[in-house]
């Protein structure tokens with residue numbers, strides 16, 4: 001593990017609890033205790049109601065592939081020996097979306113909307129990265145928009161309000 | 166008509182933190198949000214009333230704070246004038262509210278707090294903690310590839326339909342001696358056979374970084390006729406921020422804030438997409454042009470594939486688009502790349518575009 005050469009996260013006080021939870025293989029997102037909003041981009045304020053009573057909330061670790069790309073020319077040279085690999089945005093069943101990698105799946109089996117489940121990659125003693133693999137039980141699950149979870153928006157941004165006329 | 170700002174705007178609320186030696190328990194953006202929320206409440210306004218935002222650039226671009234707060238400004242500006250930053254924000258905000266660009270502008274300046282990493286300034290903590298460990302592609306390749314992937318999934322858009330945009334723009338560049346790819350024509354097969362850089366994006370659907378610069382001079386209406394060239398008037402403009410750059414946060418990844426900014430620009434100009442004689446659309450990638458065409462109203466959402474295939478975007482065509490070649494064929498010289506769309510539009514409107522001059526040109530649509 002000492003020879004892990006890929007970029008590691010750079011937690012600030014805002015992100016440290018998330019990385020601590022990941023180390024224990026718990027997938028967490030921020031949740032507003034005042035209005036139930038869940039979001040990925042860590043904050044001190046809820047983006048919907050501006051409350052500051054936020055918690056780190058453990059989610060199911062299941063979701064679907066919202067979109068992806070096969071990286072052939074990485075931004076960071078340390079990834080060069082791994083190409084081609086899948087960089088993905090996963091929509092969790094609870095609503096929020098997060099960037100990650102797909103693993104344990106051949107490139108030609110990857111398709112948008114495929115069911116996924118979290119798998120943990122303990123890259124160093126300090127850091128564990130959540131990655132995703134195909135979920136064989138996933139087809140039976142209902143989509144987030146069929147369960148009402150869609151009210152918790154992926155972006156952490158409240159439902160659209162038209163621009164003033 | 167009084168053209169000064171005198172009496173055309175006022176400060177109606179404030180928020181301020183007591184200065185402290187250190188705030189290791191807080192983040193810079195959290196402090197910015199706190200004073201913004203306080204000022205908005207102090208003004209007797211609600212979150213929904215805020216439609217303008219000015220930030221100081223140490224915070225990051227205004228989009229970061231807008232996304233953090235969950236607000237959707239239709240006018241925003243990042244300012245750094247060193248010690249004069251706070252002072253310059255007042256007239257900037259009054260310019261916005263007195264011209265209808267926004268109704269309520271929040272101005273925010275902050276410092277970093279406990280979120281400064283050793284040896285660094287305020288970091289882009291979003292990317293460091295959510296993107297970089299997973300190896301995104303170089304430049305914005307991955308982000309736009311994932312938009313294209315999702316567009317293909319939702320609407321059945323094909324690679325050939327997107328590639329055709331690059332081909333038409335290259336045709337235009339063959340009439341622009343300033344273009345980086347002048348003298349290098351391109352076919353649909355060339356684009357389709359170019360190497361995959363980030364599926365589904367092919368190399369020739371991505372901009373090439375170049376070195377360059379651009380400039381323009383803007384004057385008041387009463388002086389506009391004093392120069393040697395016909396003046397090109399701004400008839401309408403709009404701004405919209407919906408989320409920060411990470412597209413994972415987009416409400417729908419196939420949608421862009423262009424739908425709001427374009428609507429306001431058309432509204433100000435009292436014109437519609439049908440009135441436009443040519444378009445200059447920001448083109449870091451072909452998919453960028455595609456979703457802008459949809460969101461600006463030149464075709465319906467999801468239909469840009471067929472629209473692109475059946476529309477002639479060349480300077481000789483029925484809807485001339487990026488007649489200088491766009492960044493894809495002109496080259497992307499940093500932020501001057503997006504400026505090239507403005508410069509070309511002005512050049513065309515002045516009737517100085519040479520072989521690629523679009524005839525009967527009254528109105529042009531530009532975005533960035």
Ligand SMILES: [Zn+2]
Nearest residue numbers: 032035046049
């Ligand atoms: Zn809330």
